[in-house]
Amino acid sequence: MTAKEQTEIWQRRDLAHCWHPFTPQALWGQESEMLMIQSGEGVWLTDSLGRRYIDGNSSIWVNIHGHCHPRIVEAIRRQAGTICHSSYLGFGHGLASDLATRLVSYFPKDTLTRVFFSDDGSTALESALKMAFQSHVQTPGEEERRHFVAFSNCYHGDTMGAASLGGVGTFFDRFKGFGMEVTHVRSVEDLRALPTELLRTVAGVVIEPVIQGVNRMTPWPVGMLRELRRFCDERQIYLIFDEVMTGFGRTGKLFACMHEGVIPDFLCCAKGLTSGYTPLAACLTTEAVYRKFLGTYSENKSFYYGHSFTAHPIGCAAAMASLDVFEEEQVLEKLPPKIRLIRELADDLVRRNPNVPAARCTGMIAGIDVAHPDGTPYLQDERAGEKACVAMRSYGLLTRPVTHDTIVFMPPLCISEDEIRLAFRAIDSGIRDALAQ
Numbered sequence: 001m002t003a004k005e006q007t008e009i010w011q012r013r014d015l016a017h018c019w020h021p022f023t024p025q026a027l028w029g030q031e032s033e034m035l036m037i038q039s040g041e042g043v044w045l046t047d048s049l050g051r052r053y054i055d056g057n058s059s060i061w062v063n064i065h066g067h068c069h070p071r072i073v074e075a076i077r078r079q080a081g082t083i084c085h086s087s088y089l090g091f092g093h094g095l096a097s098d099l100a101t102r103l104v105s106y107f108p109k110d111t112l113t114r115v116f117f118s119d120d121g122s123t124a125l126e127s128a129l130k131m132a133f134q135s136h137v138q139t140p141g142e143e144e145r146r147h148f149v150a151f152s153n154c155y156h157g158d159t160m161g162a163a164s165l166g167g168v169g170t171f172f173d174r175f176k177g178f179g180m181e182v183t184h185v186r187s188v189e190d191l192r193a194l195p196t197e198l199l200r201t202v203a204g205v206v207i208e209p210v211i212q213g214v215n216r217m218t219p220w221p222v223g224m225l226r227e228l229r230r231f232c233d234e235r236q237i238y239l240i241f242d243e244v245m246t247g248f249g250r251t252g253k254l255f256a257c258m259h260e261g262v263i264p265d266f267l268c269c270a271k272g273l274t275s276g277y278t279p280l281a282a283c284l285t286t287e288a289v290y291r292k293f294l295g296t297y298s299e300n301k302s303f304y305y306g307h308s309f310t311a312h313p314i315g316c317a318a319a320m321a322s323l324d325v326f327e328e329e330q331v332l333e334k335l336p337p338k339i340r341l342i343r344e345l346a347d348d349l350v351r352r353n354p355n356v357p358a359a360r361c362t363g364m365i366a367g368i369d370v371a372h373p374d375g376t377p378y379l380q381d382e383r384a385g386e387k388a389c390v391a392m393r394s395y396g397l398l399t400r401p402v403t404h405d406t407i408v409f410m411p412p413l414c415i416s417e418d419e420i421r422l423a424f425r426a427i428d429s430g431i432r433d434a435l436a437q
């Protein structure tokens with residue numbers, strides 16, 4: 001069978017039986033070729049027909065050290081040959097002990113000290129919300145704190161609780177009434193303006209620190225995290241950081257909260273924890289929170305939450321190897337010139353490409369807007385971002401828009417400066433091919 005015949009079989013089977021996330025299935029496979037990704041090496045992906053592309057969005061914001069990094073592959077292989085899965089319910093395992101110890105070691109002593117593992121970003125948020133809620137319920141005088149404050153246009157995952165925090169109407173409006181009680185604010189000023197009676201019922205404030213991903217990669221004002229910390233401290237409100245996207249070097253530091261030296265009460269990480277190789281998530285919290293769940297058996301204060309694959313050994317092995325790579329290859333130390341180059345090339349794109357009115361860069365992340373040359377926004381139905389991304393494929397780049405008119409460039413951290421230049425040429429050409437009149 002030729003690669004083409006094999007690919008067509010896979011595509012037919014996909015159309016017959018598969019259902020893709022966030023995908024208008026009625027259009028799937030109709031307007032653009034259904035690529036079947038077959039392998040990867042470093043920042044490069046290869047499809048089932050042998051064509052190569054730069055992984056321009058780190059395989060949906062997860063990959064950190066590139067694909068098939070030998071160090072991580074070897075750790076996974078070794079662990080698979082030892083044991084693939086054992087239960088974390090009633091038993092422990094060495095890798096989880098080591099990984100938890102290592103994760104808390106990145107924060108000042110006696111701040112974040114406890115790690116609750118789960119499977120993905122949504123469940124990391126879900127566990128933080130439930131812990132925040134339950135810990136107040138179990139604190140005399142604080143039982144009424146069952147409300148959450150989140151930010152407009154935020155995104156925190158798709159399970160019902162995490163989704164109910166979300167500030168993007170398209171994703172949650174139809175499920176209103178399910179999930180948490182949530183008030184959305186746009187800024188710290190909005191937060192301060194909330195009625196005192198409401199603030200007395202708030203369990204936690206949740207934020208994607210430094211940059212909101214799904215909100216077109218929009219950075220927050222510098223100093224905001226410190227203000228939030230002060231605000232929450234004065235009112236016994238927990239501060240919850242969703243570092244699912246920002247964690248593991250994406251913003252230039254290991255965690256985004258390190259830009260302002262602010263430690264939350266809960267820090268959720270997932271995507272890049274295993275360098276994006278396997279699902280694994282962690283919710284870090286403080287000893288003060290942890291202690292609220294201690295008690296006798298009949299006091300019934302335990303955190304009754306968990307998943308079959310909690311602290312999956314292969315994920316833990318991948319995460320440990322990924323953190324080794326950070327140290328051995330001095331990954332963070334090598335980022336500043338790449339970060340500067342991404343900003344330069346993004347600014348250059350805005351200057352030279354008439355369909356690009358603006359671009360926002362934070363660390364290794366760029367959000368690139370597209371609009372008509374006279375500045376008029378595209379209508380959602382025009383799907384301009386999507387068309388531009390499809391056109392970029394023929395220049396060797398894969399990425400996706402995050403809204404209908406913002407394109408994301410967020411490569412694995414190991415990308416070289418030459419590969420960054422290549423990617424920006426593909427972005428420029430793709431936008432011109434798809435959108436220039």
Ligand SMILES: *Cc1c(COP(=O)(O)O)cnc(C)c1O
Pocket residue numbers: 061120121122123125155156157158208213242243244245246270271
């Ligand atoms: C991706 C993402 C999530 C959800 O993580 P999943 O692993 O997809 O469940 C939550 N918060 C942020 C900021 C994210 O980018």
